Amino acid sequence: VSAGSIFDAYWAKHSERFLDEWRDFLRFPSVSAAPAHEADCSACAQWLGRHLREIGFQAEVMPTVGKPLVFAERRGEAGAPVVLFYGHYDVQPEDPLELWQSPPFDPVVRDGRMYARGAEDNKGQVLFFLKALETLVRTDSLRATVRILIEGEEESGSRGIAAMIPALRDRLRADLLMVSDTSMAESGAGAIIMGLRGILSFSIRLRGPSHDLHSGLHGGVAPNPAQGIGRLIASLHRSDGLIAVEDFYRDVLEPREEEKRLAGDPPFDPAAYRAATGVDPLGGEPGFPPPERLGFRPSIDVNGVHSGFGGQGTKTIIPAEAIAKITARIVPNQDPAWCRDAILRHLRAQTPPGLSLDVEQASIGGPGFRLDPRAPALRRAKEILDGLTGKPTAYIWEGASVPVVAALWKQSGAQPLLVGFGREEDRIHAPNESFSIEQFRLGYRYCVEMLRGLAPA
Amino acid sequence: VSAGSIFDAYWAKHSERFLDEWRDFLRFPSVSAAPAHEADCSACAQWLGRHLREIGFQAEVMPTVGKPLVFAERRGEAGAPVVLFYGHYDVQPEDPLELWQSPPFDPVVRDGRMYARGAEDNKGQVLFFLKALETLVRTDSLRATVRILIEGEEESGSRGIAAMIPALRDRLRADLLMVSDTSMAESGAGAIIMGLRGILSFSIRLRGPSHDLHSGLHGGVAPNPAQGIGRLIASLHRSDGLIAVEDFYRDVLEPREEEKRLAGDPPFDPAAYRAATGVDPLGGEPGFPPPERLGFRPSIDVNGVHSGFGGQGTKTIIPAEAIAKITARIVPNQDPAWCRDAILRHLRAQTPPGLSLDVEQASIGGPGFRLDPRAPALRRAKEILDGLTGKPTAYIWEGASVPVVAALWKQSGAQPLLVGFGREEDRIHAPNESFSIEQFRLGYRYCVEMLRGLAPA
Numbered sequence: 001v002s003a004g005s006i007f008d009a010y011w012a013k014h015s016e017r018f019l020d021e022w023r024d025f026l027r028f029p030s031v032s033a034a035p036a037h038e039a040d041c042s043a044c045a046q047w048l049g050r051h052l053r054e055i056g057f058q059a060e061v062m063p064t065v066g067k068p069l070v071f072a073e074r075r076g077e078a079g080a081p082v083v084l085f086y087g088h089y090d091v092q093p094e095d096p097l098e099l100w101q102s103p104p105f106d107p108v109v110r111d112g113r114m115y116a117r118g119a120e121d122n123k124g125q126v127l128f129f130l131k132a133l134e135t136l137v138r139t140d141s142l143r144a145t146v147r148i149l150i151e152g153e154e155e156s157g158s159r160g161i162a163a164m165i166p167a168l169r170d171r172l173r174a175d176l177l178m179v180s181d182t183s184m185a186e187s188g189a190g191a192i193i194m195g196l197r198g199i200l201s202f203s204i205r206l207r208g209p210s211h212d213l214h215s216g217l218h219g220g221v222a223p224n225p226a227q228g229i230g231r232l233i234a235s236l237h238r239s240d241g242l243i244a245v246e247d248f249y250r251d252v253l254e255p256r257e258e259e260k261r262l263a264g265d266p267p268f269d270p271a272a273y274r275a276a277t278g279v280d281p282l283g284g285e286p287g288f289p290p291p292e293r294l295g296f297r298p299s300i301d302v303n304g305v306h307s308g309f310g311g312q313g314t315k316t317i318i319p320a321e322a323i324a325k326i327t328a329r330i331v332p333n334q335d336p337a338w339c340r341d342a343i344l345r346h347l348r349a350q351t352p353p354g355l356s357l358d359v360e361q362a363s364i365g366g367p368g369f370r371l372d373p374r375a376p377a378l379r380r381a382k383e384i385l386d387g388l389t390g391k392p393t394a395y396i397w398e399g400a401s402v403p404v405v406a407a408l409w410k411q412s413g414a415q416p417l418l419v420g421f422g423r424e425e426d427r428i429h430a431p432n433e434s435f436s437i438e439q440f441r442l443g444y445r446y447c448v449e450m451l452r453g454l455a456p457a
Numbered sequence: 458v459s460a461g462s463i464f465d466a467y468w469a470k471h472s473e474r475f476l477d478e479w480r481d482f483l484r485f486p487s488v489s490a491a492p493a494h495e496a497d498c499s500a501c502a503q504w505l506g507r508h509l510r511e512i513g514f515q516a517e518v519m520p521t522v523g524k525p526l527v528f529a530e531r532r533g534e535a536g537a538p539v540v541l542f543y544g545h546y547d548v549q550p551e552d553p554l555e556l557w558q559s560p561p562f563d564p565v566v567r568d569g570r571m572y573a574r575g576a577e578d579n580k581g582q583v584l585f586f587l588k589a590l591e592t593l594v595r596t597d598s599l600r601a602t603v604r605i606l607i608e609g610e611e612e613s614g615s616r617g618i619a620a621m622i623p624a625l626r627d628r629l630r631a632d633l634l635m636v637s638d639t640s641m642a643e644s645g646a647g648a649i650i651m652g653l654r655g656i657l658s659f660s661i662r663l664r665g666p667s668h669d670l671h672s673g674l675h676g677g678v679a680p681n682p683a684q685g686i687g688r689l690i691a692s693l694h695r696s697d698g699l700i701a702v703e704d705f706y707r708d709v710l711e712p713r714e715e716e717k718r719l720a721g722d723p724p725f726d727p728a729a730y731r732a733a734t735g736v737d738p739l740g741g742e743p744g745f746p747p748p749e750r751l752g753f754r755p756s757i758d759v760n761g762v763h764s765g766f767g768g769q770g771t772k773t774i775i776p777a778e779a780i781a782k783i784t785a786r787i788v789p790n791q792d793p794a795w796c797r798d799a800i801l802r803h804l805r806a807q808t809p810p811g812l813s814l815d816v817e818q819a820s821i822g823g824p825g826f827r828l829d830p831r832a833p834a835l836r837r838a839k840e841i842l843d844g845l846t847g848k849p850t851a852y853i854w855e856g857a858s859v860p861v862v863a864a865l866w867k868q869s870g871a872q873p874l875l876v877g878f879g880r881e882e883d884r885i886h887a888p889n890e891s892f893s894i895e896q897f898r899l900g901y902r903y904c905v906e907m908l909r910g911l912a913p914a
Contacts, residue, residue, distance in 0.1 A: 157770070197673065201771040210735025212887045216654065216857025217640070219786050220741030220756030222734055226781075227759045230690025237684065277679055278667025278777075282811030284677030299677030302684045303774050308761030309782050313490035313613045314658040314818075315550060316784055316858075317760050317886055320735075324683075325766050327773055329676050354739035361771075400673030 007448050010135045011441065018131050018444075019109065019437070021051070025089075025123050026107040026116040032067055032090035032156040041067045041152045044089050048150055055134040057148065064160030067152030071168070074137070076145040079456035084147045084174035084412050086405065087126035087181065088154035091118035092429045099431035113434040120435035121428035125180040125420055126150060128440050132447030144454035147174060151404070154181075158404045165407050174414040176377050176454070179405055180443060182420035185394035187266065190385025190446070192378055192395055193418035194262070195295055197329035199365035199401035200340050204347060205323050205358040206232065212308070212317040222318050223354030226307040229322035232357075235350040236300050236326075236343075241285045243300055245346040251333045253370075255296040255397075262373060262395040263291040295397020296370075300328045300343070329399060332370040340364055366406035369416065370397070377415050384449045385419065388442055419446060464905050467592045468898065475588050475901075476566065476894070478508070482546075482580050483564040483573040489524055489547035489613040498524045498609045501546050505607055512591040514605065521617025524609030528625070531594070533602040536913035541604045541631035541869050543862060544583035544638065545611030548575035549886045556888035570891040577892035578885035582637040582877055583607060585897050589904030601911035604631060608861065611638075614658065614820055615861045622861075622868050631871040633834055635907070637900060638859050639877030642851035643729055647842025647903070649835055649852055650875035651719070652752055654786035656822035656858035657797045661804060662780050662815040663689065669765070669774040679775050680811030683764040686779035689814075692807040693757050693783075693800075698742045700757055702803040708790045712753040712854075719830060719852040720748040733881040752854020757785045757800070786825075786856060793821040823860030826873070834872045841906045842876065845899055876903060 028044035031037040045061045045068040052059035052072040059072035067090060076082075094104040094117045102108050107116035114124065136142035149172075151161040165172070185191045208225035209218075238244045255263065268290050273281050281290045288297055303326065308319030330339050340362055351357040371378060373395055385393040409416050421443040427433050485501035488494040502518045502525040509516035509529040516529035524547060533539075551561035551574050559565050564573035571581065593599035606629075608618040622629070642648045665682035666675075695701045712720065725747050730738050738747045745754055760783065765776030787796050797819055808814040828835065830852055842850040855875075866873050878900040884890050 199673070199773070203771075208736050211884060213734055214857060214886050215756075215758040215760055215784055216656070216786060217751070217855070218734070218740075219758040219784070219856055220750040220754055221730075221738045221747045221856070222736050223740040224759060226762050227690055227694065230687045230759065230762065233684055233687025234691035273678075277670055277675065279665050279679050280811050281678045283675075283680040283775075290678045293677040294674070297677055299672075301672040301676040301681060301773075301775060302687065302765070303672060303772055304765030304767050304776060305683050305687065305779070306763050306767040308759070309550075310761050310763040310780060311490065311550065311552075312492070314660075314782065314784065314820075315490065315760055315886070316612075316656070316758075318740075318758060319761060322762070323767060325771065327672055327676075327771060329673060354737050398674070399676060399678070400671065 006139055007135055010139060011444065022114060022124065022127050023107040025127055026118055027105055029105045030090050030152065031093050032153045033093055041090060045070050045152055048089055051130065052148065055130065056137045062164065065163050066160030069152065069161055069164055070148070070150040071171070072148040073171070074146050077143045077456055080143045080145060081175040081454045082145040082147065082173065083176045083178055083451065083454065084149065084172060084408065084414055085129055085178045086408055087129065087150045087179070088122045088152065089126065089150050090152045090155050091121065091123070092155050096431060101432055109437070112438065113436045115432060115434045117433055119433050120422050120426040121433065122154065122181050124435035124440055125443060128443035129180060129447050132444050132451060135448055136451055141452050143456065144451060147171065154404070161404055162407065165411050169411055172408065172412045174412040177408055177412055177414035177416045179416070179418045180420045181402065182398070182418055183422035186424070187391060188389060189391035190389050190393040190419065192381055192393060193398050194373065194395045195332065195370035195397045196368060196405060197331055197399055197401050198334070198336055198368040198406060199403060200328040200330060200336060200343065201361060201363045201365060202326040202343065202359065203323070203361035204326065205321055205360055206351070207321045207356045207358060208354070209318060209320050212320050215316040215318050218318050223352060224318045225322040225355055226319050228352045228355040229305055229307055229324055231352055232347060232350055233302055233305060233324060235346070241283070243298060245342050248298065248339070248342060251335065252298060252331055253333050255292055258373065259296070259397070260292060263295055263397050264289065266394065291397065294399030296331060298328065298330050298334060300326065302326050329401065331368040334368065336364040336367050365401055366403035369406055369409055371416060375415055377417050380453060381417055381419055381450060384446055388445055463596055464592055464902070467596060468901065479571060479581065479584050480564045482584055483575055484562055486562045487547045487609065488550050489610045490550055498547060502527050502609055505546055508587065509605065512587065513594045519621065522620050523617030526609065526618050526621055527605070527607040528628070529605040531603050534600045534913055537600045537602060538633060538911045539602040539604065539631040540633045540635055540908065540911065541606065541629060541865065541871055542586055542635045543865055544586065544607045544636070545579045545609065546583065546607050547609045547612050548578070548580070549612050553888060558889055566894070569895065570893045572889060572891045574890050576890050577879050577883040578890065579611065579638050581892035581897055582900060585900035586637060586904050589901050589908060592905055593908055598909050600913065601908060604628065611859070611861065614822060618861050619864060622864050626868055629865065629869045631869045634862070634865055634869055634871035634873045636859060636862055636873070636875045637877040639855055639857070639875055640879035642723065642853070643726065643881065644723055644848060646846050646848035647850040647876065649838055649850060650855045651830060651852050652789065652827035652854045653825060653862060654755070654788055654856055654858050655791070655793055655825040655863065656860055657785040657787065657793060657800065658818060658820045658822060659783040659800065659816065660780070660818035661783065662778055662817055663808070664778045664813045664815065665811070666775060666777050669777050672773040672775050675775050680809060681775045682779040682812055683776050685809040685812040686762055686764055686781055688809055689804060689807055690759050690762060690781060692803070698740070700755060702799050705755065705796070705799060708792065709755060709788055710790050712749055715830070716854065717749065720752055720854050721746065723851065748854065751856030753788055755785065755787050755791060757783065759783055786858060788825040789827045791825065793824050797821055822858055823863040826863050826866060827854070828873060832872055834874050837910060838874055838876055838907060841903055845902055
């Protein structure tokens with residue numbers, strides 16, 4: 001029999017049990033944002049620890065400043081590559097509960113799909129990795145050393161793991177960093193994430209009068225924080241959409257020709273974008289098509305602005321203050337601390353006379369990174385995905401940020417390999433989240449193939 | 458006994474009851490901007506009608522297209538001057554409620570000050586006029602005919618009274634239009650308002666994506682309404698503080714030399730301004746001192762702006778929409794409709810690509826006006842105020858707007874006489890609004906003196 005058949009046989013024999021274990025995993029209401037679910041998160045972490053031991057790992061459930069962190073390891077052959085896997089066992093809140101067709105923490109299979117909160121994000125995608133490991137261990141096919149980190153706060157800031165990473169440094173060294181927390185291409189082809197942007201977060205407050213002033217008695221004399229915040233926000237970009245912070249593009253690298261070609265395949269579809277979002281893709285810089293703007297260009301985004309009156313009718317005030325929430329997405333080769341400081345210098349310099357700026361938050365989520373499509377692990381992943389889906393795998397330079405991935409990449413020195421099997425219809429973060437058994441099987445097969453190929457040089 | 462003593466005795470005997478009546482008046486949460494307070498506004502108008510009848514007036518509570526209008530009249534001696542008094546019983550919204558030291562509609566006296574929404578603006582200043590009338594009627598000292606109009610929508614556009622003024626025309630003819638909805642000089646001297654600015658009100662909504670988008674997956678591609686509203690707000694002014702709306706200053710008249718002299722006396726005190734407001738007077742145009750900016754120059758003021766996230770921490774969204782509340786103050790000789798249209802043209806032209814602008818309100822409160830300091834009624838008021846305060850009365854070209862005053866002035870043919878007793882510390886329109894009993898008494902004495910002097914020629 002061929003190697004493929006061994007694993008097909010293992011799936012055929014054990015997949016019903018895999019579904020049972022998946023249901024067990026999903027029954028924990030491990031909502032990290034909800035203090036009421038503290039004990040459920042711990043119980044879920046303990047379940048993972050036991051499960052990892054059962055499949056041949058040394059596993060610890062580590063307390064952190066936040067939710068417990070699951071760390072596990074299985075040593076492979078001397079000189080074999082080291083894989084670090086990162087995932088999370090926490091889930092988004094389940095509300096609005098009334099929109100669920102079956103209870104979010106009572107998993108059921110309907111029409112070949114597992115319905116439950118976390119079915120995809122990230123319990124489904126964590127479990128197919130563990131089941132691939134089980135398969136390789138039990139069939140004596142795993143030669144690599146595998147290290148596993150599964151955190152419990154990805155949906156609410158990753159505080160615990162972030163604080164633990166420096167202490168775990170020596171146990172995180174790896175050659176390959178595998179993560180499955182992303183999606184396939186819309187066509188159903190596999191997708192390899194070629195980069196993520198870093199993120200900086202700012203919360204600012206612009207103070208003016210000691211109390212709201214009458215806008216008739218003071219209009220044209222008292223400095224107005226609502227106008228000031230408008231000026232500050234407007235000052236962040238030039239009229240052509242470029243970021244106006246001095247030297248902000250200093251360290252930004254242009255996409256290479258090959259990256260441009262891969263990022264533009266399949267071609268960006270403006271009509272589909274409009275149908276999905278309700279807007280034309282007219283934000284940001286001209287001169288770069290949307291996939292390149294997302295993947296290779298920094299952005300500064302105002303997430304919220306609030307000042308003064310917002311009700312019905314008219315209230316003739318000059319508000320006492322204004323707040324804005326701002327995030328910046330930064331790209332590889334931009335230094336997060338330099339970028340943060342440049343934005344703060346800009347905000348301070350642009351604060352209108354008579355108003356005072358309080359910076360209440362200016363935090364660094366992490367740097368951006370960009371992978372080389374020629375890296376051997378990425379080529380191997382592409383071959384596997386091409387074969388499994390029968391379609392040419394897409395290379396996606398993501399605009400989003402997974403701050404922990406950047407930190408693990410830096411700390412482990414590993415080649416990141418971000419391949420997930422989500423689809424739009426999974427409705428992650430929404431009611432009736434689900435993940436099809438076919439997607440689970442695809443992920444499982446991808447992990448089996450990827451891991452069994454890792455042997456001593 | 459001198460006449461003064463009669464009125465002093467009346468005050469001494471009845472002022473405790475005046476305070477009780479003031480509290481009764483303040484307990485009505487007559488917030489005209491809030492549809493939920495519709496019935497409270499009507500109840501407040503009915504209370505005023507009864508009160509006016511009790512002090513010897515014929516009073517009607519008239520339905521309007523908006524809130525009820527209180528009209529009352531007491532005929533005086535044949536050939537005696539006719540006084541038209543205008544005031545309002547509606548108040549500003551009370552929010553933010555959490556900043557009030559005592560509930561806004563549960564009036565209390567602390568340290569000689571009445572605390573409640575409307576304590577000054579305008580219930581306190583309406584009531585001292587009514588109490589002066591009561592005093593004159595009960596002491597048989599009133600010879601003038603007095604007509605009274607108290608509306609319920611001054612804080613939200615004066616729609617009802619504006620629609621009624623043409624129909625009431627014959628009942629509004631008067632020689633003197635008395636209004637107390639303004640403030641004293643900072644020194645504690647009396648102040649005669651020599652002009653008011655007109656007002657235009659705008660409520661705009663900037664729409665972007667059909668739902669909040671993930672700012673990582675869309676930052677730099679989707680147009681951002683929070684950024685767009687910042688650009689729109691910033692676009693209203695040039696960096697030197699001048700209004701950037703095209704031709705906006707076209708019809709603005711420069712102050713005359715005598716006006717500049719009177720407006721600058723007493724000289725503006727930047728330190729006192731800072732102490733009272735918490736800011737330096739650095740808003741608006743350079744080249745005109747603050748009193749001239751308020752009295753003779755238009756302004757555009759953002760009263761509120763709201764979009765997206767405003768909570769703790771970070772929420773990585775591109776908000777679906779943004780709103781802004783904007784008012785413009787216009788000066789005599791500026792045409793309100795032309796100014797409104799110019800601002801709308803500007804907002805439409807400046808709307809960033811990819812976003813759409815909804816103008817939800819663009820209403821005209823009224824034009825600005827300017828008085829002649831040599832008018833006899835103004836001279837008489839100055840003598841009374843000089844005597845009551847012991848300080849030289851100030852002539853103030855006010856930055857605020859009492860939209861209906863311009864219309865009543867036109868319709869009644871009367872000489873406007875705007876003398877109010879507000880102080881900065883009253884914090885009108887803000888939490889913890891108050892009015893001191895001493896300010897109330899001063900206003901009462903001024904009204905007594907002004908009205909008792911009006912006799913047949």
